[in-house]
Amino acid sequence: MDLKYTDAKPTDDERAAVDALLGPAPSGWEGGTRDDLDLRWAKGGHEARDRRDQLLPALHAVNDRIGWISEGALDYICRRLTIPPAEAYGVATFYAMFSLKPRPAKVLHVCTDIACAAKGSAALCAGLEDRLGPAGTPKDGVVWQESPCLGLCERAPAALAIQAGDEVATAVIAPATAEAAVAAATAPETAPPEATELEAVPQAQAGDPTLSLLSRIGTVDPTDLDDYRAAGGYTALRNAFAIGPAAVIREVTDSGLMGRGGAAFPTGRKWQATAGQPDAPHYLVCNADESEPGTFKDRVLMEGDPFSVIEAMTIAGYAIGAHQGYLYLRGEYPRALVRLGNAIDQARARGLLGDNVLGQGYAFDIEIRRGAGAYICGEETAIFNSIEGQRGEPRSKPPFPVEKGLFGKPTVVNNVETLANVLPILTRGAEAYRTGATKLFCVSGALGKPGVYEVPFNESTTLRDLIDLAGGATGSLRAVLLGGAAGGFVRADELDIPLTIEGARAAGATLGSGVVLAVDDTVELPRILLRIAEFFRDESCGQCVPCRVGTVRQEEALHRIADKTGADAAADIALMREVGQVMRDASICGLGQTAWNAVETAIDRLGAYE
Amino acid sequence: MTTTPERTRTPQGSAPVSLGLPRRLIEFDLDGDQVRVPEGATLLDACRDAGKDIPTLCYGDTLTPKNACRVCVVEVEGARTLAPACSRKAEPGMKVRTDTDRARHSRKLVLELLASSTDLSTTPHVAGWIREYGAEPDRFGPDAATVAGREAKVDNDLYVRDYAKCIMCYKCVDACGDQWQNTFAIAVAGRGFDNTIAVEHDGPLPDSACVYCGNCIEVCPTGALSFKSEYDMRAEGTWDEDAQTETTTVCAYCGVGCNLTLHVQDNEIVKVSSPHDNPITRGNLCIKGRFGYQHVQTRE
Ligand SMILES: Cc1cc2nc3c(=O)[nH]c(=O)nc-3n(C[C@H](O)[C@H](O)[C@H](O)COP(=O)(O)O)c2cc1C
Ligand code: SF4
Ligand code: SF4
Ligand code: SF4
Ligand code: FES
Ligand code: FES
Numbered sequence: 001m002d003l004k005y006t007d008a009k010p011t012d013d014e015r016a017a018v019d020a021l022l023g024p025a026p027s028g029w030e031g032g033t034r035d036d037l038d039l040r041w042a043k044g045g046h047e048a049r050d051r052r053d054q055l056l057p058a059l060h061a062v063n064d065r066i067g068w069i070s071e072g073a074l075d076y077i078c079r080r081l082t083i084p085p086a087e088a089y090g091v092a093t094f095y096a097m098f099s100l101k102p103r104p105a106k107v108l109h110v111c112t113d114i115a116c117a118a119k120g121s122a123a124l125c126a127g128l129e130d131r132l133g134p135a136g137t138p139k140d141g142v143v144w145q146e147s148p149c150l151g152l153c154e155r156a157p158a159a160l161a162i163q164a165g166d167e168v169a170t171a172v173i174a175p176a177t178a179e180a181a182v183a184a185a186t187a188p189e190t191a192p193p194e195a196t197e198l199e200a201v202p203q204a205q206a207g208d209p210t211l212s213l214l215s216r217i218g219t220v221d222p223t224d225l226d227d228y229r230a231a232g233g234y235t236a237l238r239n240a241f242a243i244g245p246a247a248v249i250r251e252v253t254d255s256g257l258m259g260r261g262g263a264a265f266p267t268g269r270k271w272q273a274t275a276g277q278p279d280a281p282h283y284l285v286c287n288a289d290e291s292e293p294g295t296f297k298d299r300v301l302m303e304g305d306p307f308s309v310i311e312a313m314t315i316a317g318y319a320i321g322a323h324q325g326y327l328y329l330r331g332e333y334p335r336a337l338v339r340l341g342n343a344i345d346q347a348r349a350r351g352l353l354g355d356n357v358l359g360q361g362y363a364f365d366i367e368i369r370r371g372a373g374a375y376i377c378g379e380e381t382a383i384f385n386s387i388e389g390q391r392g393e394p395r396s397k398p399p400f401p402v403e404k405g406l407f408g409k410p411t412v413v414n415n416v417e418t419l420a421n422v423l424p425i426l427t428r429g430a431e432a433y434r435t436g437a438t439k440l441f442c443v444s445g446a447l448g449k450p451g452v453y454e455v456p457f458n459e460s461t462t463l464r465d466l467i468d469l470a471g472g473a474t475g476s477l478r479a480v481l482l483g484g485a486a487g488g489f490v491r492a493d494e495l496d497i498p499l500t501i502e503g504a505r506a507a508g509a510t511l512g513s514g515v516v517l518a519v520d521d522t523v524e525l526p527r528i529l530l531r532i533a534e535f536f537r538d539e540s541c542g543q544c545v546p547c548r549v550g551t552v553r554q555e556e557a558l559h560r561i562a563d564k565t566g567a568d569a570a571a572d573i574a575l576m577r578e579v580g581q582v583m584r585d586a587s588i589c590g591l592g593q594t595a596w597n598a599v600e601t602a603i604d605r606l607g608a609y610e
Numbered sequence: 611m612t613t614t615p616e617r618t619r620t621p622q623g624s625a626p627v628s629l630g631l632p633r634r635l636i637e638f639d640l641d642g643d644q645v646r647v648p649e650g651a652t653l654l655d656a657c658r659d660a661g662k663d664i665p666t667l668c669y670g671d672t673l674t675p676k677n678a679c680r681v682c683v684v685e686v687e688g689a690r691t692l693a694p695a696c697s698r699k700a701e702p703g704m705k706v707r708t709d710t711d712r713a714r715h716s717r718k719l720v721l722e723l724l725a726s727s728t729d730l731s732t733t734p735h736v737a738g739w740i741r742e743y744g745a746e747p748d749r750f751g752p753d754a755a756t757v758a759g760r761e762a763k764v765d766n767d768l769y770v771r772d773y774a775k776c777i778m779c780y781k782c783v784d785a786c787g788d789q790w791q792n793t794f795a796i797a798v799a800g801r802g803f804d805n806t807i808a809v810e811h812d813g814p815l816p817d818s819a820c821v822y823c824g825n826c827i828e829v830c831p832t833g834a835l836s837f838k839s840e841y842d843m844r845a846e847g848t849w850d851e852d853a854q855t856e857t858t859t860v861c862a863y864c865g866v867g868c869n870l871t872l873h874v875q876d877n878e879i880v881k882v883s884s885p886h887d888n889p890i891t892r893g894n895l896c897i898k899g900r901f902g903y904q905h906v907q908t909r910e
Binding site for chain 2: 006391542543545548
C-alpha cells in the first residue's frame with residue numbers, strides 16, 4: 001500500500017509522546033528524521049499495518065501529553081502506523097475527548113445530564129460562567145465544557161478535571177461547587193481526594209452481610225492482591241481449572257445468568273457459541289464503556305473490586321478458548337484505569353495472567369483500551385471497530401460477534417457486572433447461585449441515599465423496595481426513569497413493578513443497564529426530555545439516516561413544544577411518533593432504535609405536555 | 611432448501627447462473643409467492659428478479675452494501691426491526707413483505723428526513739419516490755437543520771465536491787479505499803449529524819492523496835460529486851441531459867483497454883463514465899481515461 005502523508009511536522013513533545021507508546025521510529029519511512037519530499041510517499045510493511053489498532057492509544061498519547069492533536073502529530077502517527085491521513089482524521093474527529101484545534105491543557109468536563117440536573121447542575125454551570133466565562137471559551141489556561149453523564153451520578157452534580165502533561169493529572173469533583181470545580185481545574189494535583197468507593201455503596205457502609213457482588217467493596221483493599229486472595233479471591237478460577245472449560249460453560253448456562261449490559265442475553269449460550277467456533281484465535285472483550293446516562297455500577301465494581309474483574313475475565317477467556325482479553329474502559333474513568341492497571345500488573349507478576357496462569361498451562365493476558373468519549377462504542381460491534389482503530393460505528397449483523405467479532409474472529413463481549421457474577425457461580429455452584437442471584441441497580445436522582453444497590457434478582461424485590469432502601473424520595477416523587485436514557489419512565493404510582501426482566505417487560509418497561517433515576521418536580525419534565533434528546537443527537541454515530549437525522553428532528557420538535565401543552569403540542573407529538581417509529585424500526589443499532597423510548601414513555605405514561 | 615441444477619428449476623425472471631454445476635437454491639416467501647434465488651442472493655436481488663421496485667440510495671452494484679440509508683427496508687416476519695433489502699441475504703423459509711404499512715412508513719420517513727436535511731435536487735429517482743410515498747419533507751418546519759447550505763468545494767479543475775447534496779452513503783469512501791482504488795484519499799469525518807466526507811483536516815483536494823481517478827464520482831448517487839464541466843454547466847443553466855448522447859469506446863491512453871462512455875452535448879464531451887458491467891474494471895478508470903478528454907478539448 002502506497003500512502004501519501006502530509007508535510008506537517010510533529011513537535012518534539014508530540015513525537016516523544018507517540019514514541020513512548022510505539023517505541024522509537026525505526027527508519028525515515030515511518031516518520032523518522034529523513035524528510036525529503038519523496039518521503040511523503042511511504043511503503044509500509046505488513047508489520048506496521050498490523051498495528052492499526054494502536055491508533056486510538058496513539059491519539060490518547062498525544063492528547064494526554066499536549067491536550068490536543070495537531071496536524072503534525074496526526075501525520076506522525078499516520079507514518080508510524082501506516083494509516084492514511086484522511087482515515088486517521090476521520091477517527092480522531094469521531095471522539096468527543098479529542099480536539100484537533102488548539103485548546104488549553106486544562107479541561108473541565110461538567111455533567112449536565114439527568115441526575116446532575118436534578119441536583120443543581122444548572123446553578124453549577126452558571127457559577128462556572130461567572131468564573132471561567134462561557135463554555136468552550138478558554139480563560140486563564142482552563143476551558144470548561146458540558147458533558148453527558150460522567151458515571152458519578154450518586155455524587156451529583158459532578159465534574160471531572162483533566163490536565164494534559166507528561167503525567168496526566170485528573171480530579172473528580174463531586175458533588176461539585178463552582179468554586180471547587182474551578183480550583184480543581186486550575187490545579188488538579190492539589191484537589192482534595194475524591195470520595196472512596198465505599199461511599200457509593202450505602203449497603204456496604206451499613207455492613208450488610210447479604211452482599212455478594214459488592215461484598216468486597218470497602219472491606220478488601222482494592223490495590224492489594226494478597227488482601228483479595230485472603231478474602232477468597234481466585235477460588236473461582238481454581239474451581240474453573242478443576243472442572244475444565246466445557247463444565248465452566250455448563251455451570252454458567254445452568255446458572256441462568258443473563259447479560260447485565262442491557263440486552264439480557266443468556267451468557268452461557270454466548271460462551272458456548274463462541275467456544276465452538278473452529279476459527280481461531282478467540283477473543284474476550286469486557287465492555288466497561290459504561291456511558292448510558294445514570295449508569296455507574298461498573299465503575300464502582302472496577303474501582304472497588306478490580307481483581308474480581310480480572311479474575312472473572314480470566315475464567316471467561318479460559319471457557320471460550322481465548323488467550324487475549326481486552327477491557328474497553330470508558331475514557332472518563334481515571335480511578336478505574338489506575339486500579340485495573342495495578343490489578344493487571346500484580347496478577348501478571350504473580351502468574352495469574354501470562355503464559356501459564358496458575359501453572360495450569362493456560363495462557364491469558366489482558367489489555368486495557370481506553371475509550372475517548374463516545375457512548376456508541378459500548379455497542380457490541382462498535383467496540384470492535386474502536387479497538388481496531390476504526391471509527392466506532394456499529395457493524396451490521398449478521399455476522400454476529402460469536403462468529404466474526406474483534407479482528408474478524410469469534411468474540412465474546414460481556415459487561416463488567418455480567419462477568420462479576422461468574423465468580424459466585426463458580427464458588428457456590430450454579431444451583432446455589434441461581435436461588436440467590438442478585439442484581440446491581442444504579443440509584444440516583446431525588447433520593448436520600450443514592451448509590452449502587454445489590455438486591456435479590458427475583459419477584460420479591462419491587463421498585464418501591466429499592467427506593468425505600470435508598471432512603472426514599474427527597475421531594476414529591478414524580479416519576480422514575482428505569483433502564484437509562486434508552487429505557488423509559490414509570491409513574492410514581494407504579495412502584496410495585498417487580499425488578500425482574502419479566503416484571504419490567506410486563507409493565508412495558510425495561511431494566512436496561514440497571515438505572516433507577518428518581519425525578520421529583522424540581523426539574524421540569526420537558527427540560528429532562530430535551531437533555532435526553534440532546535444526548536442521542538450528540539451520540540449518534542451518524543451512519544444511518546433514521547438515527548442521524550431522526551434524533552435531530554426529535555430534539556427540534558421538543559424545543560418547539562418546551563413550553564406548550566395540549567392541542568398546542570399535539571402536532572409535534574404526532575410528528576415525533578412518526579420519527580420515533582422509523583428510528584425504532586429502521587435504525588442499524590440499539591442507539592437509534594431506543595432513542596425515542598424515554599420521550600415516548602414520558603408522553604404516554606407521565607402525560608408530559610398534557 | 612433444495613439443491614437443483616440451476617437452469618432447470620429457476621423461476622421466471624431470475625438471473626441465470628452460467629455455471630453448469632448444481633447450485634443451492636434458497637426458497638422463501640416473498641409477498642406471498644414462493645420464490646427461489648441462488649444461495650447468497652439478497653432480498654433486493656430477489657425483489658428485482660420478481661419485478662418489484664424497491665428504492666435504493668446507498669446500494670451500489672459494484673460495492674459491498676453499507677446499508678446506511680435504510681430507504682430499502684422490508685419486513686421480515688418474526689424480526690423485531692425491519693431489514694435492509696440491499697444487504698440482507700435470503701434465508702430458506704423466511705417470510706418477507708415488501709409493501710406493509712410499516713415498511714412503507716419507514717421508507718417515507720427516510721425520504722422525508724433526507725430531503726429535509728440535504729439538497730436532493732440532482733439525485734436521480736428521488737422526486738418520483740417522494741411522490742410515490744407521499745413524503746412531505748417540509749413538515750419539519752422552516753428551521754429544520756440541514757446541510758443544504760454548505761458551500762461547494764471547488765478546489766481543482768477536474769471535479770467538484772458539493773457536500774450540500776451528500777447523503778453520507780459512504781460509497782465514495784469505499785470506492786476510493788480498499789474496495790477499488792486503494793488511494794484512501796477521503797474518509798468519513800466528524801460524528802452524527804455533523805459528519806461529512808473529508809480529506810485529512812478537511813483540506814483541499816490538491817493537498818490530499820487524491821489521484822483524480824474519478825471513481826468516487828462514478829458511484830456517487832446524488833450528484834454531490836460531479837465533473838467540473840457538469841457543475842459549471844448546471845450553474846450556467848446549460849446542462850441538458852436530454853440533449854446528450856452516450857458513446858462507449860475503448861480508452862486509448864494505455865493497453866489495458868478500459869471502456870469509456872463519453873457523454874457529449876453540443877459536440878463537447880461533458881463527462882466520462884464507465885460501464886459497471888465490464889467484468890474487469892467495473893466502472894473504474896484512471897485520471898487519463900476519466901479526465902483525459904480535457905486535454906483533447908482544451909489543447910492550447
Ligand atoms: C448504544 C449502545 C451502547 C451500549 N453501551 C454499553 C456499555 O457501555 N456497556 C455494556 O456492557 N453494554 C453496552 N451496550 C450493550 C452491548 O451492545 C452488549 O449487549 C453487551 O455489552 C453485552 O454484554 P452482556 O451480554 O454481558 O450484557 C450498549 C448497547 C448499545 C446499543
Ligand atoms: S442507529 Fe445511530 S448510532 Fe446506530 S448505527 Fe445508526 S446512526 Fe449509528
Ligand atoms: S478521484 Fe479517485 S483518488 Fe480522488 S477521491 Fe475520488 S476515488 Fe479517491
Ligand atoms: S459524496 Fe456522494 S458518494 Fe460520497 S457519501 Fe456523499 S452522496 Fe455518497
Ligand atoms: S454523573 Fe451527572 S448524570 Fe450521571
Ligand atoms: S439502499 Fe439499502 S440501506 Fe441504503
